[in-house]
Amino acid sequence: QPLEVLESIRLNQLGFYPDGAKKAAVVDMDGVETFLVVSDKDNRVVYRGNLSDQRSSSFSDRVTRIADFSDMTATGHFRLVLPDRGQSYSFAIDPSVHEDLSKGALKAFYFQRMSTELLPEHAGEWARPTAHPDDRVKVHASAASAERPEGTILSAPKGWYDAGDYNKYIVNSGITMGTLLAVYEDFPSFAKKLGIGIPESGNDIPDLLDEILWNLEWMLAMQDPYDGGVYHKLTTAKFEGRVMPHQATSQRYVVAKSTAATLDFAAVMAQAYRVYQDFMPDLANRCLEAALKAWDWAEKHPDVLYRQNEMNERYKPEVTTGAYGDNDVADERNWAACELYVSTRDNRFLSHIELDNIAFELPGWRTVGWMGYYSLLRFRDQLSDFPQGDMDRIQEVLLKQARHYASHAREENPYQVVMGQDAKDFVWGSNSVAANQGIALIQAYFLTEEKEYLDMALANLDYIMGRNATGYSYVTGYGHKTPRDPHHRPSGAEPDKAPIRGLIVGGPNPGQQDGCDYESKIADESYVDDYCSYASNEIAINWSAPFAYLTLGVEAIKGG
Ligand code: 9MR
Numbered sequence: 001q002p003l004e005v006l007e008s009i010r011l012n013q014l015g016f017y018p019d020g021a022k023k024a025a026v027v028d029m030d031g032v033e034t035f036l037v038v039s040d041k042d043n044r045v046v047y048r049g050n051l052s053d054q055r056s057s058s059f060s061d062r063v064t065r066i067a068d069f070s071d072m073t074a075t076g077h078f079r080l081v082l083p084d085r086g087q088s089y090s091f092a093i094d095p096s097v098h099e100d101l102s103k104g105a106l107k108a109f110y111f112q113r114m115s116t117e118l119l120p121e122h123a124g125e126w127a128r129p130t131a132h133p134d135d136r137v138k139v140h141a142s143a144a145s146a147e148r149p150e151g152t153i154l155s156a157p158k159g160w161y162d163a164g165d166y167n168k169y170i171v172n173s174g175i176t177m178g179t180l181l182a183v184y185e186d187f188p189s190f191a192k193k194l195g196i197g198i199p200e201s202g203n204d205i206p207d208l209l210d211e212i213l214w215n216l217e218w219m220l221a222m223q224d225p226y227d228g229g230v231y232h233k234l235t236t237a238k239f240e241g242r243v244m245p246h247q248a249t250s251q252r253y254v255v256a257k258s259t260a261a262t263l264d265f266a267a268v269m270a271q272a273y274r275v276y277q278d279f280m281p282d283l284a285n286r287c288l289e290a291a292l293k294a295w296d297w298a299e300k301h302p303d304v305l306y307r308q309n310e311m312n313e314r315y316k317p318e319v320t321t322g323a324y325g326d327n328d329v330a331d332e333r334n335w336a337a338c339e340l341y342v343s344t345r346d347n348r349f350l351s352h353i354e355l356d357n358i359a360f361e362l363p364g365w366r367t368v369g370w371m372g373y374y375s376l377l378r379f380r381d382q383l384s385d386f387p388q389g390d391m392d393r394i395q396e397v398l399l400k401q402a403r404h405y406a407s408h409a410r411e412e413n414p415y416q417v418v419m420g421q422d423a424k425d426f427v428w429g430s431n432s433v434a435a436n437q438g439i440a441l442i443q444a445y446f447l448t449e450e451k452e453y454l455d456m457a458l459a460n461l462d463y464i465m466g467r468n469a470t471g472y473s474y475v476t477g478y479g480h481k482t483p484r485d486p487h488h489r490p491s492g493a494e495p496d497k498a499p500i501r502g503l504i505v506g507g508p509n510p511g512q513q514d515g516c517d518y519e520s521k522i523a524d525e526s527y528v529d530d531y532c533s534y535a536s537n538e539i540a541i542n543w544s545a546p547f548a549y550l551t552l553g554v555e556a557i558k559g560g
Helices: 099-111 120-126 172-185 188-193 207-221 259-277 281-300 309-315 328-346 371-378 386-412 430-448 451-464 541-559
Strands: 025-026 034-039 045-050 063-068 076-082 091-095 135-138 231-235 254-256
Touching: 025 281, 034 207, 045 309, 063 091, 099 207, 099 451, 099 541, 135 231, 172 188, 172 207, 172 231, 172 259, 172 328, 172 371, 172 541, 188 541, 207 259, 231 259, 259 328, 281 328, 328 386, 371 386, 371 430, 386 430, 386 451, 430 451, 451 541
Parallel strands: 135 254
Antiparallel strands: 025 063, 034 045, 034 076, 076 091, 231 254
8 A cells, every 4th residue: 555655855856867966855754764665556666765864953953864876767657765764755856857847947937927818728727818918008106207297098918927926026026037038048039949838939039038028028118218217116116915816906106116126137138138139139238228328327326226115205106015125236237247248348337347346245136246247257268368367266266166065055054955054044035045056056057167166056846845854845736735825826826726836835934924823933934825925935036047047057957
C-alpha cells in the first residue's frame, strides 16, 4: 500500500536535472539515517543514501538534514522514501525540468495585461473581458502643468497590472522591465525559441519581446512630451474591491512626476533601444529619444521625491494606492547613467556612474544601482573607453558577494540554499530576494564559469519551488503544495476556479503588515495562503520578473 506523503520532506516539487545537484531537506525527523529513491514506474529502489548531519535553523528550533542524491543521473519520475516513515511527492529528473515553468513564469505577464480581453485560446479557463482601457485618464492636481492642467484627459493604455491590484506604477515597472530585458540580453537564443501562446505568437519577434512591448508602450505614454518628465503612476484614488478587472471602473489618474520614476524610465528606455534595434528600429529610436529626454528632465529636477502623505495634504482627491516612494535616487541615477552609457557610449554619462562607492546592493524596486553594473559587466568587452580598473573593481565586488552567498549555502544554511542568510532576507516580497540572489549568482557564473555559482542559483530556485521552511512551492499551479488563495483580484474574484497559473507570491514576511491570521511569526515561516494576506501572499510583476529570469536562465544554461 502507498506510503504516506511526508510534508517534512522539502524539495523542488518539479524535480531536478540529470547532471545537476539533487537535494531534499528533511525537517525535524528523529531517528532516520538513510533514504531511498524509488521509481514511480515500477517501485524499484534506484538509489540509497545517508542523510547528512543535522543543521539548525537560525530563526526557529527546527533541525534539518539533507538527502543528497546529486550523483543519480537516471531520468523519469521518482519519490524519495524514508524507510518506515513515508515518502516525498513525486518529482521528475528530466533534462528540461523547468521548461514548462519557464513558459508559465513569462505567461504570468500576459495574464496581467490590461486594455485587452483575454481569449480562451490564450487564457484557457481564465479568459476574461477587456478592462481598463485607460484612454480617458485624468491629470491629477499633483501632476498639473501649464500645458496639461488638472483634469486634462490623457490616453495611456496597455501595461500590466502591478500586482494583486489594478494600478500601474512606473518605479515598479522599471525594475521589472529592466530584468525582463536582461533575460533577452543574457539568453537570446533560448528566449527566441520560447513560445508562450499569446496573441502575437508567430509574428516575427520573440514572444518575450512581444510581451515586454505591451508594457513598454504604456510606459512611453507616461512621459510628458512637453518637458520629458515621467508621471509616477497611473492609478485610481483608492484600491478597488475584490472584483474582476472589468468591474473595477473607478476614475483613473496620472499622478505627480518624480525623479525616481523618470530615471527608471530613462534606464528602461535606453536598454529597450538596444534590445528592439534588430526587430523594430523605429520603436528602438523612439525609446532612446525618450530616455535622453527623461535624463535631461532628471538633471533639471534631481530630487523630486514622491511623498504620498505630503501630496495628500495639498491635493485632492487623496491617493492611497501603492506609493513606491524612495528617498534616495542616487542608485536610480546610476542605473540610468549605466544604461545610457552602454547604449550611446557617450562619455557624458560615464561621469554620472558611481565609481567611488560600489558596495553590492541586491536589486529591488527601491535599489536599482546594480541593474546598471550588471549591464556594464554584460558589455564589458565592448566598452573599450571604460576604465578597466573600475570595471575590475565592479566585477570583484560582485564575485565577493557571490562567494559569500555560496559559502553561506554550503556551510550554514539548513536547506543548503542562499536564501535566508539573514532574517533581513524575509522582507515583503521575500521570494524576489531569493530570485534576485539567483540572478546575481548567474552574473557571477557568466564572469567566471564557476559551476558552484550556477548550482547555488539553482538552489534558490529549489528554495522557491519547495526546499524551504514552509514546504510550499510559492508558484501557483506548479508543484504539489502551492498557493490556492493568492491576494490577486482576478483570481480572488472567482474563488471557484484555481488561481491563475504561474504567479509567484511574495513569500514569508514576519512584518505581517496585513494583520491577517498567521500560524507563525518566525522569519522564514511567516506566510499564510489567504487572500487576506497582501504582505505574504500577493503576487507582483517585480517578483515575477526575477523569478522568470532565474527559471529561464537556469533552464537556458542547463536544459535549453
Ligand atoms: O513591494 C512593495 C513592498 O516593498 C512595500 O513594502 C509595500 C508597502 O509599501 O508595497 C509593496 O508594493 C505593493 C504596491 O505598493 C501596490 N501594489 C502591490 C505591491 C505588492 O504588494
